[in-house]
Amino acid sequence: MEVRERGDMDVKSWLAESLATLAQTPGVDYADARYLERKSESITVRNEEVAGLASRESRGYGIRVLYKGAWGFAASSVLSPQAVKETAHLALAIAKASHLTQRQPVRLDDTPPQQGTYRSPWEEDPFAVPLDEKLELLFSAVRILREDKRIQKAEATMQLFHTQKLFLSSEGADITQEIVECGGGLEATAVEGREAQRRSFPTSFGGDFAARGYEFIRALGLVENAERIREEAIALLSAAPCPEGEFDLILAGDQLALQVHESCGHPTELDRVLGTEISYAGGSFLTLDKLGKYRYGSEIVNIVADATIPESIGSFGYDDEGVPAQRNHLVQEGILVGYLTSRETAPLIGRRSGGCMRAQSWNHIPLIRMVNINLEPISSGPTLEELIADTAHGILMQTNKSWSIDDLRLNFQFGCELAWEIKGGKKVRLLKNPVYTGITPEFWQSCDAICGEGEWKVWGLPNCGKGEPPQTMHVAHGTAPARFRKVKIGSGK
Numbered sequence: 001m002e003v004r005e006r007g008d009m010d011v012k013s014w015l016a017e018s019l020a021t022l023a024q025t026p027g028v029d030y031a032d033a034r035y036l037e038r039k040s041e042s043i044t045v046r047n048e049e050v051a052g053l054a055s056r057e058s059r060g061y062g063i064r065v066l067y068k069g070a071w072g073f074a075a076s077s078v079l080s081p082q083a084v085k086e087t088a089h090l091a092l093a094i095a096k097a098s099h100l101t102q103r104q105p106v107r108l109d110d111t112p113p114q115q116g117t118y119r120s121p122w123e124e125d126p127f128a129v130p131l132d133e134k135l136e137l138l139f140s141a142v143r144i145l146r147e148d149k150r151i152q153k154a155e156a157t158m159q160l161f162h163t164q165k166l167f168l169s170s171e172g173a174d175i176t177q178e179i180v181e182c183g184g185g186l187e188a189t190a191v192e193g194r195e196a197q198r199r200s201f202p203t204s205f206g207g208d209f210a211a212r213g214y215e216f217i218r219a220l221g222l223v224e225n226a227e228r229i230r231e232e233a234i235a236l237l238s239a240a241p242c243p244e245g246e247f248d249l250i251l252a253g254d255q256l257a258l259q260v261h262e263s264c265g266h267p268t269e270l271d272r273v274l275g276t277e278i279s280y281a282g283g284s285f286l287t288l289d290k291l292g293k294y295r296y297g298s299e300i301v302n303i304v305a306d307a308t309i310p311e312s313i314g315s316f317g318y319d320d321e322g323v324p325a326q327r328n329h330l331v332q333e334g335i336l337v338g339y340l341t342s343r344e345t346a347p348l349i350g351r352r353s354g355g356c357m358r359a360q361s362w363n364h365i366p367l368i369r370m371v372n373i374n375l376e377p378i379s380s381g382p383t384l385e386e387l388i389a390d391t392a393h394g395i396l397m398q399t400n401k402s403w404s405i406d407d408l409r410l411n412f413q414f415g416c417e418l419a420w421e422i423k424g425g426k427k428v429r430l431l432k433n434p435v436y437t438g439i440t441p442e443f444w445q446s447c448d449a450i451c452g453e454g455e456w457k458v459w460g461l462p463n464c465g466k467g468e469p470p471q472t473m474h475v476a477h478g479t480a481p482a483r484f485r486k487v488k489i490g491s492g493k
Contacts, residue, residue, distance in 0.1 A: 069105020118317020183209025209460030
């Protein structure tokens with residue numbers, strides 16, 4: 001990363017100088033600085049009209065100071081030596097004020113300071129692709145969706161991101177990173193009389209995302225899958241309602257990704273467990289007394305936090321505390337064995353940081369955030385077709401439509417776009433408005449089959465919300481279809 005020059009010094013030098021001054025200030029335990037440049041583009045085509053087109057650029061820096069065990073943070077987009085000094089002074093003043101009301105001093109772990117660079121892999125710069133070409137791709141998909149008049153809403157979207165980061169610390173960390181991400185999807189809403197049904201591709205709420213270039217958009221197959229999505233939306237209009245009762249449930253990978261997100265990722269965030277998120281986003285049932293002994297799921301359930309997966313939007317080289325990306329078990333053979341941690345929280349469980357601190361942008365303070373939270377496949381597991389063939393009577397659900405979960409991440413309800421009833425190992429009929437409910441540990445303890453590595457896929461989610469004020473983060477989840485026994489299933493709207 002080439003940090004922009006301003007006058008006779010560059011931003012990196014200004015930040016390093018301010019950190020050195022802070023480090024010599026009595027009472028300062030630690031300080032760090034992040035400089036970030038980001039550009040993004042979002043395009044929405046709806047019913048053959050451009051419904052949204054936005055291009056944004058942002059750059060600035062944030063400085064954290066730990067004074068006598070209390071944090072202070074300040075940020076600015078003004079790039080000058082004086083502005084950097086003033087921002088550092090403000091961060092220190094805030095830390096001193098925080099110290100006056102502090103209950104327990106913050107102690108950071110002993111993660112060694114890192115020096116390094118990271119660049120996500122990409123082939124084709126998505127910002128170099130002509131806008132006309134991007135629009136034509138989306139328009140082509142929408143035209144196919146609208147070939148049947150029952151499709152009242154047809155939408156195609158894409159989003160592009162290019163981020164460059166610099167991280168420095170008073171301990172000697174010096175890290176640069178460059179990450180390119182993009183993704184997109186389709187949505188078709190069919191209407192007939194008072195009945196409306198929606199189908200999305202490759203998954204709902206904006207589609208799928210990866211840390212790749214425009215080659216990922218090309219490979220999504222938006223145009224190639226538009227006809228199938230249109231016909232599925234229309235077929236749902238006359239499909240049978242999902243039956244009610246207890247059934248064996250098979251979740252397709254895209255729906256299982258959201259299940260992992262809500263009932264595995266969020267409850268293992270250690271700040272939630274400790275209560276520091278509880279006023280806004282809730283806490284967690286996975287309290288500290290459960291670590292190392294609580295049966296979270298069946299013996300085949302292994303949940304891993306892995307920020308090292310190539311081409312995933314939940315991956316990076318270093319988090320926003322300068323901690324290297326890692327792979328750590330959260331649940332191993334069904335037992336809770338870890339949490340998502342930071343340099344501040346990891347020592348409370350006798351560990352080093354798992355590298356999970358990230359901020360939405362330069363003007364946000366880092367928080368514990370999910371990385372790639374994955375349900376590991378079974379090495380010799382079945383294919384989806386084999387799993388269906390092994391199910392006497394069950395329901396297969398795909399693509400999220402709605403969800404709710406309580407503030408401890410225990411009781412949940414998920415609705416999906418479509419389902420199939422399985423009898424005698426075969427899909428026998430399409431079902432609409434399927435809903436399933438459960439209690440998190442009981443649900444994961446009922447998991448008796450997970451498909452193999454050939455069915456495993458990482459699903460990118462660019463809009464995970466957390467924090468107060470809210471921050472949006474890019475995360476991802478690797479899943480393969482899985483089966484859960486005797487789940488409560490019904491029909492929603």
